[in-house]
Amino acid sequence: MTTPPALAAAPHQLHTSPEHPDLLELARHLQPAERQRLQQIEEFAQGRIRPESIEPWNQEELPRHLLEEAGELGLGEVFVDGSSHLFQGLAHAALARADVSISAVVGIHNELIVGTIDSLGSEQHKREWLPGLRSLRQLGAFCLTEPEHGSDVAGGLTTSATQQADGQWHIQGAKRWIGLGTVADVALVWARDTADAQIKGFLVPTSTPGYQAQKISQKTGLRIMQNADITLDVLVPETALMPGASSFAAAGEGLRGSRAWVGWQAVGAQQALLDISRSYARSRQQFGKPLASFQMIQTALAKVAGNLAVSTALMGELSRLQSEEKLTMMRASLAKATLTRLARESAALARETLGGNGILSTHEAAKVAGDIEAIYTYEGSHGINLLIAGRDLTGVSAFV
Numbered sequence: 001m002t003t004p005p006a007l008a009a010a011p012h013q014l015h016t017s018p019e020h021p022d023l024l025e026l027a028r029h030l031q032p033a034e035r036q037r038l039q040q041i042e043e044f045a046q047g048r049i050r051p052e053s054i055e056p057w058n059q060e061e062l063p064r065h066l067l068e069e070a071g072e073l074g075l076g077e078v079f080v081d082g083s084s085h086l087f088q089g090l091a092h093a094a095l096a097r098a099d100v101s102i103s104a105v106v107g108i109h110n111e112l113i114v115g116t117i118d119s120l121g122s123e124q125h126k127r128e129w130l131p132g133l134r135s136l137r138q139l140g141a142f143c144l145t146e147p148e149h150g151s152d153v154a155g156g157l158t159t160s161a162t163q164q165a166d167g168q169w170h171i172q173g174a175k176r177w178i179g180l181g182t183v184a185d186v187a188l189v190w191a192r193d194t195a196d197a198q199i200k201g202f203l204v205p206t207s208t209p210g211y212q213a214q215k216i217s218q219k220t221g222l223r224i225m226q227n228a229d230i231t232l233d234v235l236v237p238e239t240a241l242m243p244g245a246s247s248f249a250a251a252g253e254g255l256r257g258s259r260a261w262v263g264w265q266a267v268g269a270q271q272a273l274l275d276i277s278r279s280y281a282r283s284r285q286q287f288g289k290p291l292a293s294f295q296m297i298q299t300a301l302a303k304v305a306g307n308l309a310v311s312t313a314l315m316g317e318l319s320r321l322q323s324e325e326k327l328t329m330m331r332a333s334l335a336k337a338t339l340t341r342l343a344r345e346s347a348a349l350a351r352e353t354l355g356g357n358g359i360l361s362t363h364e365a366a367k368v369a370g371d372i373e374a375i376y377t378y379e380g381s382h383g384i385n386l387l388i389a390g391r392d393l394t395g396v397s398a399f400v
């Protein structure tokens with residue numbers, strides 16, 4: 001056996017591995033055109049996003065140029081361009097394998113911004129916003145969570161929308177954790193109509209006077225994502241209300257799909273962990289031998305690969321259910337909760353393989369581990385997603 005040379009522990013070191021991480025070869029189920037498109041996306045993700053996101057992650061900056069290039073590959077519209085569910089999932093996993101923040105931005109953009117406007121917006125909304133959004137030249141922010149209402153936002157949401165005598169809406173309130181809140185062109189704001197107490201969806205251009213966003217800094221995960229605290233005291237035209245978004249059930253529809261998509265993020269993140277830890281274990285020498293030759297290191301790698309295989313299999317099956325329109329909230333929540341839990345375990349195993357380098361944010365293992373903590377909590381916390389599944393299993397709600 002030839003031993004690869006040891007890698008110096010240099011900052012920004014990439015530990016690329018030639019092996020493809022699709023352990024179950026799910027891509028073989030794609031039509032040839034989608035398979036080819038996926039390959040282009042994987043090349044872009046590994047060749048550009050992966051190396052060019054490490055420094056922005058450390059600096060908490062958004063590498064906007066990468067989003068524009070992702071737009072040129074059609075990544076801003078995979079949700080609405082007729083792509084198969086399996087292709088969409090594998091494309092999101094390919095992005096997450098390169099950088100979880102970029103996959104979060106692109107995933108939320110597809111599922112919760114472009115998807116919501118396409119299904120719930122008026123013809124005018126679609127004409128005005130979709131061309132720029134689909135190409136990723138424009139960005140949207142999904143504004144649901146509030147400072148005082150996270151898990152209980154459906155019942156507790158306090159941002160208000162009051163229709164004036166002239167038809168305009170006065171939207172007032174505060175939002176927290178809003179991805180791209182400081183850089184988006186349009187905010188999709190969920191607010192409670194003071195007339196009928198229903199939660200409704202509005203499109204608010206972020207240039208509207210009274211929209212203010214303050215970046216949330218010092219995050220330990222998804223540092224590229226530009227989350228923000230937002231305050232709203234805006235007047236928008238009558239037409240800002242999305243005709244299909246006149247109750248919280250409309251937001252729930254989108255959240256179901258996006259919870260399933262977070263499962264694909266967990267797949268991609270674990271592919272990255274396998275890439276990084278396997279490559280490091282082969283190149284780093286201790287006791288005169290590569291780490292990869294030690295049983296405990298191989299056991300750790302095999303556990304990560306096992307978690308990845310289980311995650312991939314579940315998401316492949318879920319995409320099949322999605323194509324048959326059988327994606328229930330129970331299935332989406334169970335997948336999101338289970339796969340982010342497995343990813344968390346994989347992150348601990350993989351970062352340990354790198355020893356001290358596993359806790360340096362300039363190395364990729366720690367970056368991915370931090371990102372996994374964030375995806376474990378967003379799109380509904382791990383606990384709440386388990387309780388949604390528990391409610392379905394028992395017929396009793398343990399949380400509302």
Ligand SMILES: Cc1cc2nc3c(=O)[nH]c(=O)nc-3n(C[C@H](O)[C@H](O)[C@H](O)COP(=O)(O)OP(=O)(O)OC[C@H]3O[C@@H](n4cnc5c(N)ncnc54)[C@H](O)[C@@H]3O)c2cc1C
Nearest residue numbers: 142144145150151177178179374378379380381383384399
């Ligand atoms: C990086 C990141 C990006 C995000 N992006 C967005 C975005 O773009 N748009 C948006 O609207 N939101 C966004 N969020 C918000 C996210 O969806 C919320 O953080 C999440 O829903 C949890 O809400 P919370 O943080 O207020 O926690 P809390 O609701 O305060 O919960 C705290 C803890 O208590 C537990 N808990 C709460 N209630 C119960 C109960 N009844 N029973 C048992 N346990 C319970 C939870 O599981 C959790 O562990 C983002 C969050 C993060 C971290």
